[in-house]
């Protein structure tokens with residue numbers, strides 16, 4: 756999902772080489788929704804979308820840390836709109852927070868009608884990945900660097916959105 760006036764093309768071209776930056780982690784993935792991943796209504800199976808989110812998030816985590824990463828957790832997921840057969844699922848992921856050995860990744864999913872180019876947001880979640888060393892033990896990751904105002908805005912936006920989502924879920928589930 757576009758977070759405002761940020762141009763990912765510019766961000767990626769300018770900053771992708773910066774080690775440990777938000778831009779270096781930025782990952783976009785597309786999937787054409789085919790019958791194998793749909794239910795009887797011709798809509799994407801939730802499990803298929805979760806699978807794509809996991810892969811897209813893992814790539815962002817590994818681009819950032821240059822380490823093998825494993826999924827430690829995924830926050831709450833609301834499927835707010837369907838993805839229909841023949842549409843394109845567009846996933847965007849980036850690291851917005853780091854711990855000692857873990858990284859937090861925001862993953863947005865939107866559906867694109869390939870005929871019209873029309874898009875709608877379908878889900879957003881926040882995943883935590885842990886970087887592993889050659890022995891399979893957690894290993895330190897770089898600190899997150901956001902050298903541009905665009906990256907700083909994305910980090911702050913994602914942090915606030917995760918906080919709001921957790922608060923909303925906590926209220927809804929009591």
Ligand SMILES: CCCCCCCCCCCCCCCC(=O)SCCNC(=O)CCNC(=O)[C@H](O)C(C)(C)COP(=O)(O)OP(=O)(O)OC[C@H]1O[C@@H](n2cnc3c(N)ncnc32)[C@H](O)[C@@H]1OP(=O)(O)O
Nearest residue numbers: 813817821822823825826827828854855856857883885893
């Ligand atoms: C570039 C190189 C390429 C290499 C070549 C790649 C080949 C291309 C591979 C493609 C790969 C695709 C990958 C897809 C992603 C999977 O599908 S991975 C498979 C599913 N996930 C798993 O199997 C993970 C199973 N869990 C575990 O192994 C362990 O619980 C973990 C996650 C490693 C943590 O181990 P632990 O002993 O609890 O570690 P501990 O030292 O206590 O904590 C370490 C960190 O984990 C955090 N943590 C632990 N549990 C949790 C939790 N539940 N929630 C959040 N954070 C947690 C801690 O807070 C801590 O964070 P920091 O404070 O250090 O930042």
